Amino acid sequence: MIKKMFLATCIVAFSMYSCSSDDDNNTRPAALDPETAPKASVDRFSENAGTLMVRTATNGLPEANEPINYDSGAPFITQGFSPSGDVVRYYNFDVQSTNPAPIFLFFDTEGNAVENQINLIDVIPGDAGYNDFWQVNRVIVSDDYVANTITSMQDLLASGYEIQATSTIVNCPVVPEGSTASMRLGSEDNEIHMGWYKDQVVYYFSFFEKILDGGASNIVPLSPIYVSFNINPDDSNPESGPASGFVSETGTDQTHNVIASLPQDDFYSPLWSVNVYDNMDFDIVNNLSSAGMANILATGVATVNCPVVFME
Structure with missing residues (x-):
């Protein structure tokens, strides 16, 4: 509903509204037509708006007001695994608050x-x-x-x-x-x-x-996700962690990122709490059980908006 x-x-x-009298014109605010009204300037990749996706001179992220094609592949869409190991895909809308x-x-x-x-x-x-x-x-x-x-x-x-x-x-x-x-x-x-x-x-x-x-606390629910990066996070290396991209199978877009819930689950949320596992364990991770056995380097490092849009 x-x-x-x-x-x-x-x-x-x-449809534009026509007032029936001069008195109505004086007392009622004029309706605006969305088709002709001014458009707000939107930039998702500015330093103020982005966290993991901030535009630089070299990364090619769209300029302010430039249409974004989220179907164009990385970094906007990721292929990973469901809890049982089936293929899933989800969009990446960067870090969001609860x-x-x-x-x-x-x-x-x-x-x-x-x-x-x-x-x-x-x-x-x-x-x-x-x-x-x-x-x-x-x-x-x-x-x-x-x-x-x-x-x-x-x-x-x-x-x-x-x-x-x-x-x-x-x-x-x-x-x-x-x-x-x-x-x-x-x-x-x-x-x-x-x-x-x-x-x-x-x-x-x-x-x-x-x-x-959101319940009585009015908080966006969270669900866990397990990810690995090409270079394990290292505070001394700005090219590590998210900047290095997700590890994927050779020649494909298949990561071994594992989500902990699916949309049909009561506890599913597209706002994922990110847990990072050692990329040395990439080959052994292919479902939620194996992700739990990997060497977890960090938990709850970010909350990212990644709605699931495909399930095998």
Whole structure:
């Protein structure tokens, strides 16, 4: 139900509202058209936004506002193993916090999503408090509310409308317009969606292989992942660890990274707590059991957003 309501607010078509009188024009804010409104500048690879994926003069990561093709291979997609040793693939959206950011969805008093209204956020990559993971908040508007007259947090707070916080957390990375990430599990929607940010339009993906529950603490759940790098992490060597890339089988993209849960598991989360094992043990690791027997060099070194999009 949450998925259907959430997707219902991602409609991009928009009909301009015509006021019936001069008095209405004076008292109602003008609706904005998402198709013609200004677009926010988005850069996932700036020093402020990125952690493992920060643009340099040589690594070729896209510039600000340049579309990102997450289907283009490393470093954006990784092939690893499931707990039982089957092949899985997952996108890499870099380090994210366990503290979700708020996203606001608009509903009428009968609980129906407001037609044509797009969702509202108040932070984008590079802003303090940004997260790919969003806590869903329901905004209950009046019967005469006109879609897309609220397009900023300032508008929302000034409106006085009731805001109902939920424990539902969704994975929706904000990306530049035109970005692509076509892989999903099953029949999930793989389109890019529009939202409001400070009266500007932003674009984001949605990954619904698992709807998360933040519980009373409002924290993004974690699940373990076991990885190995071409050069074992060494604080004295900046080229070690993530900078050296994952170890893979010769001539292929097959890593021996092992995830500890699958989307059908109750404890699955696309926010993975990273455990690093010695690359000398690469050949013996091919499932969760063998990963547990490897020499673990470090645990919980980062929390990374890597939604699973293929399972063998």
